[in-house]
Amino acid sequence: MDEDTCRAWRLAACFEPKFASPGLAIRYSNLAAIEQDLGHLEEARHLLQRAIEIQEKAFEPDHPNTLVMKNHLAAVLVELDDG
Numbered sequence: 001m002d003e004d005t006c007r008a009w010r011l012a013a014c015f016e017p018k019f020a021s022p023g024l025a026i027r028y029s030n031l032a033a034i035e036q037d038l039g040h041l042e043e044a045r046h047l048l049q050r051a052i053e054i055q056e057k058a059f060e061p062d063h064p065n066t067l068v069m070k071n072h073l074a075a076v077l078v079e080l081d082d083g
Contacts, residue, residue: 003038021058022054022055022058022059024051025050025055025065028047028050028051029068029069032047032048032051032072032076041076045077051069052069
């Protein structure tokens, strides 16, 4: 994904609906993976934290999808620490 497309995704994330759904959490998680690949680790961290908040409101904190997102966040945090 190029920078312009990524920028458009980030802008769309600013207009989050009042009641975010688990589907939005998955989109945030996917966008975080792209941001991480582009080296935008702070953006990835922010998106994953928001995705986890949404998931935990919809499901239990130990739901498999939430745990995958937490694992992804841990990887981003390790990468931030290494930088």
